[in-house]
Amino acid sequence: MVKRRTLTQAKVLATANQLIETKGINGLTIRDLALVLDVRPQSIYNYVDSLSDLLDQVGIQFIQGVTDQLNEKMVGVEGDAALMVFAQEFRVACERHKGLTPVMLDMNDSLKIPRTRKALVKMYQDMFRPLQLDDSARVENTLYRSALFGFIIQEIGGFFTMSQDALDKRFTQTMQLAIDQTHMPKE
Secondary structure, three states: OOOHHHOOHHHHHHHHHHHHHHHOHHHOOHHHHHHHHOOOHHHHOOOOOOHHHHHHHHHHHHHHHHHHHHHHHOOOOOHHHHHHHHHHHHHHHHHHOOOOHHHHOOOOOOOOOHHHHHHHHHHHHHHHOOOOOOOOOOHHHHHHHHHHHHHHHHHHOOOOOOOHHHHHHHHHHHHHHHHHHOOOOOO
């Protein structure tokens, strides 16, 4: 067994993240985490209060990483180019972390992850506000977000049966159509 002094918060979260990537977010258990870490399940509770708390901590860490990546890629980019960069980088984050994508798209109401949801809403608000996409009353903004999230859900769900190059082209075309619609005059 791993001695307690070698177990850290970072190791617990990193291992939980790895398990989520292989088993999915609903497949993570404290028992499995302890087994992989070679500790007793009770030892995990020195770092988390519950499975929900563990998922919340992993989710917050993931959202922060995506936020940092998006901020880095969007420096100096404006207008339509910023909308495309956001879409592409968001897609890349979801592709790299398919197990955590349900958190990014907030698709699992049964998860008790309030801090992650709060961080997610803040990320979207902080990202969409400068892109003028935070006004949910504008149908064009809803179209952009729906195209982005819908494409990713279909992609991860295995809906598309085309080569990666064709899929990348389809994504760019889909997002360009949605971006073009953001220029429609307000009603």
